[in-house]
Amino acid sequence: MTDLANQSCEACSFDAPKVSDSEIETLKGAIPEWQLLERDGIMQLERCFTFRNFKQALAFTNRVGEIAEEVGHHPALLTEWGKVTVTWWSHEMKGLHKNDFIMAARTDEVAK
Numbered sequence: 001m002t003d004l005a006n007q008s009c010e011a012c013s014f015d016a017p018k019v020s021d022s023e024i025e026t027l028k029g030a031i032p033e034w035q036l037l038e039r040d041g042i043m044q045l046e047r048c049f050t051f052r053n054f055k056q057a058l059a060f061t062n063r064v065g066e067i068a069e070e071v072g073h074h075p076a077l078l079t080e081w082g083k084v085t086v087t088w089w090s091h092e093m094k095g096l097h098k099n100d101f102i103m104a105a106r107t108d109e110v111a112k
Ligand SMILES: C[C@H](O)[C@H](O)[C@H]1CNC2=NC(N)=NC(=O)C2=N1
Pocket: 072, 073, 074, 075, 088, 089, 090, 091, 092, 093
């Protein structure tokens, strides 16, 4: 596991501090394949994973669902034939918390 994937997710409430621009720069280095985007004014992390068929895409979706349930932090998951789009952000604080970067790194581990 990478260092980032190994870090613990902490409780995150609506008033938790968003990650600063310089923190984003550093954390993003550990998950180079993730795209940083803004949707409806909310910063998010997104990556598409490709598979050979729908069954494999669905199995990956379920594994990501399991790691999300383990920590009570949940992504948006779009499962299509041969493709899963995973999007992480912190709903309660309407932005990015360090948890999202940790979970993106763990998602990369699931895909390995
Ligand atoms: C009560 C429950 O813990 C919260 O609603 C959790 C559930 N999963 C969550 N997942 C994400 N990504 N952001 C949240 O703010 C969030 N809140």
